[in-house]
Amino acid sequence: MVRFIGSRLLRTVITIFAVLTFAFILARLTGDPVRLMLPDQATDDQVQAMRHTLGLDRPIVVQYLLFLADAARGDLGDSIRQGQSAFGLVLERLPNTLELAVTSFVLGFVIAVALTIIAETTGNRRLRSAMLWLATIRQAIPPYLFGILLVLVFSVSLGLLPAIGRTSYASFVLPVATMATFEIALYLRLLMSSFDESRSLDYVRTARAKGASRARIVVRHMLPNALLPVITIAGINLGVLMGGTVVLEMVFNWPGLGRLIVQGVTDRDYPIVQAGVVLIALLFVVVNLVVDLLYAVLDPRVRLS
């Protein structure tokens, strides 16, 4: 057990280190911020002086080591544009993005499971086929376009829901609907074929032979087995979802992390880009680590693997 936890922790530390390195390189790619920081009429001397203050005139390796040293102390620098702690600014926006991502994820997953159970227990092939067609079609509509269409129908034409911002619970409806439908489509398709696989499994046949009710077989026997491969995808997908909100945040003018990072890119505010990328990666890593450790506690078999 200790060895298992130890090796997981080590891997996590290595991943974080790699992510920091990557964030550093990525941020340097955005280009020289100094000209954008200084007023238009700044002289070359002032530019040089500012470079020096920021440490940008040092060799890149020295900059990198200093960055790592600061990062180890939890300091990812100050935003160039806003002059405040970059990590603080990024953290301030995180909840807004998490709200969207997590709500959509949970809703999408739960609805997909429910729909699959309905389709399986009723055994209606038409219903099942219709669901899959809809799922494929939904996946073929880019999220931003789906979002704009929802806005045109529910905000512009019907005037029912807010088109932008994060001002009330009502303003969650459209962005969450956009993203959750995408999640439903994804999980619906994964679950349904996962069910196809398990239908022919021995214990399911046995249960059927014993005369167990269809609903019981689906929920008690098939569902747990079908969930296994889907959860694997879900763990990865949650991370993808965090990055995927960027475009939606723009459509719905949502004050989230993604828009802040994109703004950071446009402003050449490299500390914001750095902090943002590191935070999202950290989140991904930590959630997966905690899930793993918990799982290890719950299921002794894992320790052996």
Place this chain on the structure above:
Amino acid sequence: MAPIARRLLAAVAITGTAALVLSGCADFSSGGSSTSTDSARTTVTAALVGEPSTLDPVFDTNLPTLNVFQNVFDQLTTIDADGAVQPGLATKWTHDEALTTWTFTLRSDAKFSDDSPVTADDVVYTYETAMKNPESNLGGYMTAIKSLEATDDTTVVFHLKAAYAPFDRQVTLVSILPKAIYEAEGAKAFGQKPVGSGPYEVVKWTHGDSITLKRNPDYWGDKGKYENVVLQFVPDETTRANSVQSGDIDVALLGPASVSTISSSDAAEVVDTKSNRVIYTGFNAKAEWLDDPDFRKAVSLAIDRKAISENLMSGTTEPASQLIASVTQGYDASIEPTEQDVTEAKRLVAASGYDGSTITLSYPTTTLPQIQQLAQSVQQYLEKVGIAVKLDGQEFSAFSANWFAAKFAGLYLYAFAPSALDADLPLEMLLKTGGQGYVSDPQIDALLSDELAESDETARDKDIADISKIVAAKTYYAPLVADTYTYGVTKGLDWTPRPNGMILFN
């Protein structure tokens, strides 16, 4: 199988709890949704196209930020809806014959929102703070100033390095800080929740979303029309157009593409005004072929400005004849926009000996109306007269850095919109030897110094008109279209647009 279910539960529980803890459970900004459309409306929401980096006037001088400042602070003078200079904090101002000493007399009834009076000391402090700090963007507007002093509580005297005729316009851009509060709080804290003496005061700044203002009941001048003003940051054009139709926003700048949609909308109407913005084609006049005035002339002649204005821009622009717009001081109505003349353009291209080598056309991919389409349109017009053009769309920050450093390879598209509504700034930057342009013309340089030292407005306008004529004759630039600021506004809302693009509510 149970562990799988448990594992799933654990994952959901962890992320869910984390989200809730971090978000502190839904805490909403007070912005947005103003559904009442009657006369008793107390809250109005307007869209800003960008978010300020700080609300400290010393540092941020971008247009959206300036817009906040114009609501929250006072300036010595202001510009009215017709583009004329009007008294602000200063009731009157005089200058000496040489235009180097300017004396502003302040009103005595202006107060910051903490009730302390606005004095000449505050004015001097504001200017000196910006001038002393090399990182101050505001300082950029003050390069003409040598020194200033408060001769008594209500008089400020500026000593300029050289004559500067539009100085009374230039000071409209400088928001006056409360010295005591600014010193006590420091720039960083002040920049989050500033205190000014304007018609509104800042209540709250929700990062990434909006700034909420409330009316300053003690304002000396035209008081705010609404109890609350929400300035929401909405960079995307489609989003702005949609949210003005849905009623989430009451005033939003539109792009040409949205105009017909809004004008047929039940909820909103189109309100527009001539703007200070001119979109132009610039030349690296040192590059091959473009160093030939006849070749540049051919470029200008190739473009059909009328078709662009009417069809591409949906009538929101009109053909431009010079680098400044009709609302800007120094505009000369007698200069005509260049008419398209394909035959003449082809002749000039042939006469120049042009060998068909590709010329780069750089442009910013965002920020200007229909810019991607405009660039493709210009490319096509030039190809029709035999000039091979390669498009080079640059991300806005990269583009503007290249503009400042005068580093374009060939042609470029950009715009100038002087907030002070005076010709001097754009002409100095675009035409003066060593400026952001690629121009070095002794005649223009001489006229530029004349114009600045000319205290008679008519004579000064003539100098500026002469410059515009030289620009047209030598095609240093090919002005394309003069823009209109077109807004979608909630029906029945009492609001007047300004030629400098400021959204004001008093």
Place this chain on the structure above:
Amino acid sequence: MTQATTRLRSGTQAKALTAGLLGAAPSLVVASAMLVVVALIVIVVPLLPGFDAYSQDLSTVREHPFSDMAHLLGTDALGRDVLDRLSVATRTSLIVAFGAVLISMTLGLAVGLVSGWRRGRLDAFLMGVADIQLSIPVVLLLIVVVAAVGSSTGLLVVMLGLTNWVGYGRVARSIAVSLREREFVTAVVAAGGSSWWIITRHLLPHVLPQVVILAAFEIGTVITIESSLSFIGLGIQPPTPSLGGLIADGKNYLQTDPALVIVPALMILLVIGGVQFVSQGLTARRARR
């Protein structure tokens, strides 16, 4: 990294996963018809007389579909023919999508097979790299790189290709791991077969079908990402049209001239839906045999 993301242990699980992307199988005929329409527009439209995706005419902007026989699907904001642009845009998007998927598939296969065959430290290292790759959001990565370097079709293909390989890698690896101990493989090892020989001749044929199913799904993902980038203004730059670019150009006219968005959106639907339905149908048919 973690258990949650490296659970794929057995070949059956990997198969379940890729099968998951298939779902039910609609009629192969319908699906093929969708792809035929795509093919017609990409291949046949350019052969029609008067084909021109670039010529502008500001006197005939935003004509509605079927109102002018010279422009069957109407014209865009610059008076260019929508059908002709659709043809070129679809070609561009398909090149990007297939190019990127080919790169990620090759990379994923190489990493996955080597990893699964060799196991040990190399396996741990490669899967560690995969975890790191996963923790960096692809869309953000693309935004940063494109904003810094500028956008070009080549760059997009390579970037999209290099960032989407983990899925293929995982699937390939898990199948390779499960095949390692099988008799036909151990027999080759005993007979002195080289690793290269085993991987290319014995593992690859088993892995390929599963990976191709995943690829059919990924075509859709890549087209969506490319069009999202266009939406932000960082996609393929004009004058080259792409499906995402057409939608981005048309989105401001959605209420007055909806065809400008609907036409390319339908095309995306045909491409993504068609590819997936065909892949679903073929697999279902194979399964029935």
